[in-house]
Amino acid sequence: xxxxxxxxxxxxxxxxxxxxxxxxxxFKPQLMIAIGGGGYVPARILRSFLKQQGQPNIxxxxxxxxxxxxxxxxxxANATTGxxxxxxxxxxxxxxxxxxxLGGMENLVGKRILIVDEVDDTRTTLEYAVKELEKDVAxxxxxxxxxxxxxxxxxxxxxNKDKPKKGTLPADMEQNKYLAxxxxxxxxxxxxxxxxxxxxHDRLSAEQKQKKTSSS
Amino acid sequence: xxxxxxxxxxxxxxxxxxxxxxxxxxFKPQLMIAIGGGGYVPARILRSFLKQQGQPNIxxxxxxxxxxxxxxxxxxANATTGxxxxxxxxxxxxxxxxxxxLGGMENLVGKRILIVDEVDDTRTTLEYAVKELEKDVAxxxxxxxxxxxxxxxxxxxxxNKDKPKKGTLPADMEQNKYLAxxxxxxxxxxxxxxxxxxxxHDRLSAEQKQKKTSSS
Numbered sequence: 001x002x003x004x005x006x007x008x009x010x011x012x013x014x015x016x017x018x019x020x021x022x023x024x025x026x027f028k029p030q031l032m033i034a035i036g037g038g039g040y041v042p043a044r045i046l047r048s049f050l051k052q053q054g055q056p057n058i059x060x061x062x063x064x065x066x067x068x069x070x071x072x073x074x075x076x077a078n079a080t081t082g083x084x085x086x087x088x089x090x091x092x093x094x095x096x097x098x099x100x101x102l103g104g105m106e107n108l109v110g111k112r113i114l115i116v117d118e119v120d121d122t123r124t125t126l127e128y129a130v131k132e133l134e135k136d137v138a139x140x141x142x143x144x145x146x147x148x149x150x151x152x153x154x155x156x157x158x159x160n161k162d163k164p165k166k167g168t169l170p171a172d173m174e175q176n177k178y179l180a181x182x183x184x185x186x187x188x189x190x191x192x193x194x195x196x197x198x199x200x201h202d203r204l205s206a207e208q209k210q211k212k213t214s215s216s
Numbered sequence: 217x218x219x220x221x222x223x224x225x226x227x228x229x230x231x232x233x234x235x236x237x238x239x240x241x242x243f244k245p246q247l248m249i250a251i252g253g254g255g256y257v258p259a260r261i262l263r264s265f266l267k268q269q270g271q272p273n274i275x276x277x278x279x280x281x282x283x284x285x286x287x288x289x290x291x292x293a294n295a296t297t298g299x300x301x302x303x304x305x306x307x308x309x310x311x312x313x314x315x316x317x318l319g320g321m322e323n324l325v326g327k328r329i330l331i332v333d334e335v336d337d338t339r340t341t342l343e344y345a346v347k348e349l350e351k352d353v354a355x356x357x358x359x360x361x362x363x364x365x366x367x368x369x370x371x372x373x374x375x376n377k378d379k380p381k382k383g384t385l386p387a388d389m390e391q392n393k394y395l396a397x398x399x400x401x402x403x404x405x406x407x408x409x410x411x412x413x414x415x416x417h418d419r420l421s422a423e424q425k426q427k428k429t430s431s432s
Contacts, residue, residue: 009225013414036276037263040256045409047253059310060252062278094275098311193261198229 002188006205007158009192015158015181016042020049027154027177029058029114031107035129036064036095038118041193042158046116064094067125091128097136108133109141110149119189120160120180127167130155153177159184218404222421223374225408231374231397232258236265243370243393245274245330247323251345252280252311254334257409258374262332280310283341307344313352324349325357326365335405336376336396343383346371369393375400 023029029050034043043060050058068090097108115129130153137151153173160180169178195201239245245266250259259276266274284306313324331345346369353367369389376396385394411417 009229009408010414010418013225013408013411017412017414034256034278036278037260037273040250040260040276040278044253044256048410048412057253060256060280061311062250062252062256062280064276064278095277095314098314192225192229194264195229196233196264198226198233202226 003185004190005184005187006190006201006208007192008202008205011205012041012158012192013045016045017049019156019179019181020046023114023154023156023179024050024052027114027152027179028112029154030111032058032060032114032116033097033129033133034060034062035115035117035125036062038191039116042118042156043116046114046156061097063096063129065125065129066092066094067122068092091125097133108137109144109146109151112152112154115153115155116157117155118158118191120155120157120165121163123165123167123169125167126155126157127169130169130173155179156181158182159189161186161189219401220406220420221400221403222406222417222424223408224418224421227421228257228374228408229261232261233265235372235395235397236262239330239370239372239395240266240268243330243368243395244328245370246327248274248276248330248332249313249345249349250276250278251331251333251341252278254407255332258334258372259332262330262372277313279312279345281341281345282308282310283338284308307341313349324353325360325362325367328368328370331369331371332373333371334374334407336371336373336381337379339381339383339385341383342371342373343385346385346389371395372397374398375405377402377405 023046032043032046032050034040040062043062047057047060113133115126115133117126117129120126133153134151141149141151154177155169155173157180160183162183163186168174190201192198192201239262248259248262248266250256256278259278263273263276329349331342331349333342333345336342349369350367357365357367370393371385371389373396376399378399379402406417408414408417
């Protein structure tokens with residue numbers, strides 16, 4: 001049975017609060033791109049803690065990505081041949097950047113952009129987001145004759161699962177522009193916004209924290 | 217001094233959870249439009265509770281609106297004349313709908329769309345959102361030759377402040393397609409995602425609830 005990790009809203013709040021000063025020091029984001037639905041909650045909380053006195057809020061743009069992990073079709077055949085299944089994955093856009101507001105894409109060129117999601121599981125969604133955003137920015141940059149301006153992307157996730165990843169990120173990003181508030185094993189993360197009984201969810205989370213403290 | 221109302225994350229969660237069945241019965245939303253940043257958290261929570269067995273998640277599109285309540289410029293002059301200030305308001309788009317994904321605007325035409333925000337204060341932002349969305353949908357509907365298909369908008373907010381509104385909504389919407397999970401006085405609502413000390417925030421909220429119970 002896969003181990004479950006119960007994360008409360010206040011855990012999410014604190015993970016964002018603790019991470020914000022580190023990002024203000026390193027990435028210094030000027031714009032956030034929230035990957036919906038999971039990135040919505042951390043992005044909104046982060047906005048509070050990334051706000052600097054006398055400065056306006058850091059704008060958030062939301063994008064929507066759905067990940068379909070396609071199951072291998074010929075299960076039996078593979079059982080026979082013993083071949084390792086290459087599980088296909090497909091990312092679908094349900095919302096992309098809006099090119100009409102805020103000066104559109106021009107505002108992304110030359111900026112430090114923080115991509116926000118709740119979890120880095122297989123890394124497929126993040127790879128897709130980074131690649132597509134870099135491609136779009138490069139195209140607009142070219143069009144605007146701003147080829148020289150460097151647009152920097154960084155990533156924030158609440159949880160990174162320590163497991164082999166299917167997706168890859170640029171080496172420099174992985175090393176210097178990637179922050180996971182918490183690294184966990186290959187567990188089933190139960191986020192509070194999925195809870196049908198939030199009191200029970202909180203109780204299970206408290207119980208887990210209690211056990212962890214007493215066993216360490 | 218303006219009275220403050222402390223709202224916890226679990227309060228927000230429960231307000232969404234309680235409201236979802238009512239919306240599934242009445243509005244039957246097929247798409248959500250979250251007004252960011254305040255609408256992000258309720259929209260994500262609502263998605264969990266609006267999901268019906270065997271059906272995919274209801275897609276969320278995020279839009280970003282900033283409300284600038286312009287202060288009257290000639291304060292002294294008004295003090296002299298005694299004229300009542302007409303405080304101007306201006307809504308700025310920081311993100312609008314994406315016309316490229318999911319078939320773009322075509323997917324909005326003929327749908328039941330739920331607009332989600334955290335609070336209905338002066339109603340200015342909501343008026344803007346409804347008017348602009350209706351205008352855009354009408355234009356696309358016309359273009360697609362779908363003039364006959366009716367697109368229905370409904371509204372969900374966590375809190376409605378019971379006060380004179382500057383913005384107005386279509387009469388039918390106000391009466392039949394508007395749901396506020398909670399109606400409050402003209403108080404200062406402290407949402408959890410703004411809290412710099414979430415434990416203290418929760419403590420103050422519990423204290424308020426305690427007081428309310430013992431005085432009623």
